[in-house]
Amino acid sequence: MHAPTIPDKLRRLNWWIVLTIAVLGGFGIAVLYSAAGGGGSFQPFAMRQGLRFVVLLGLMLAIASVDLKFWLRIAYPAYAVVVGLLLVVELLGAVAGGSQRWVDLGIIRLQPSEFMKLTLVLALARYYHFLPRVYVTNPYRMIPPVVMTAVPAGLVMLQPDLGTATLITAGAVGIMFLAGLNGWLFVGGAVAFAGSLPIAWQLMHDYQRRRVDIFLNPENDPLGAGYHITQSKIAIGSGGITGKGFLEGTQSHLNFLPEMHTDFIFAMMSEEWGLLGGLFVLACYAVLIGWGLWVALTGRSQFGRLLAGGLTITIFLYVCINLMMVMGLAPVVGIPLPLISYGGSAMMTVLMAFGLLFACSLSRDRTLIEEGPNYS
Secondary structure (H helix, E strand, O other): OOOOOOOHHHHOOOOHHHHHHHHHHHHHHHHHHHHHHOOOOHHHHHHHHHHHHHHHHHHHHHHHHHOOHHHOOOHHHHHHHHHHHHHHHHHHEEEEEEEEEEOOOOOOEEEEHHHHHHHHHHHHHHHHOOOHHHHHHOOOHHHHHHHHHHHHHHHOOOOOOOHHHHHHHHHHHHHHHHHOOHHHHHHHHHHHHHHHHHHHHHHHOHHHHHHHHHHEEEEEHHOOOOHHHHHHHHHHHHOOOOOOOOOHHHHHHHHOOOOOOOOHHHHHHHHHHHHHHHHHHHHHHHHHHHHHHHHHOOOOOOHHHHHHHHHHHHHHHHHHHHHHHHHOOOOOOOHHHHHOOOOOOHHHHHHHHHHHHHHHHHHHOOOOOOOOOOOO
16 A cells, blocks of 8 residues: 555544644734734734744644654654754853743744653653563663653753753653553652752752742732732733723733733733633633543554653643643743744744644554564
């Protein structure tokens, strides 16, 4: 049989999921239009975001059309390249907002830590794909995935970027859980993590400690470090059930709400669109995450199952951490809201993740049996 052509693969895509992604992206562009110019403007956010979204949507469809075996083969090289970029960031990276997280290529600034969320999932899925299940809990076989996770997480922490390091680590832990590691290992890890918190507190930067302090009691500094979360809560609460109306948000348009086009865009959206708008966004995310879990549960290959599961966990954590952050349920760590927040690297990461999920979906009935390491 001949391999399916690209048009045939595109016809087999779940276009309802593509439509849901497009609806979220379009809704984000509308919110960014409202965020600019004190009362609505395509510049500087909405126009750029729209162009990025169209281009990256095409990239998503291109990734979906690539055979899943290709992603299996390049998993390790892709991981190595992104680790190399993280090292470049430490040596030559561009500094912005007090952090060194970007590689400036002139026409675009790349944030390698965003791509590590994908390549680590790819690499771990490949590792467990070829590892016989009987060896999954072997202590020596657990060393490679731990090292593969610790190296990029440590490099990202040096930038410093606690939020992204947390996402990278959580995605890796999710892969290990799905691969079949014993539950007691995660319980023991949680206990060890809790016991190490006093040490972690001493190693934190001053601004990170302030974030935790403000998370616990934002009223201590309502005009300083607690300003972001205080204004975010006011904006969300003032929207009520139906919101104040498109272009009618006072907290945002009077510049009370900071970072309203990036990390706190959900607060601005809630002020103008209310609880109903927020529930609509959450429903769209629920559809996407539910579909990702379905792809993970129905795949025949270990690589496809773990890749789909890991990517779905990563997308879920994006949404969960951002929403908890803007509602005061978690410290402010700078995690954007997928497909809605302004920004290129995060949008590219999420749409590439969906492209890989589509590739997993199209290969659900394949086992991807090919030669791997010999563990006998």
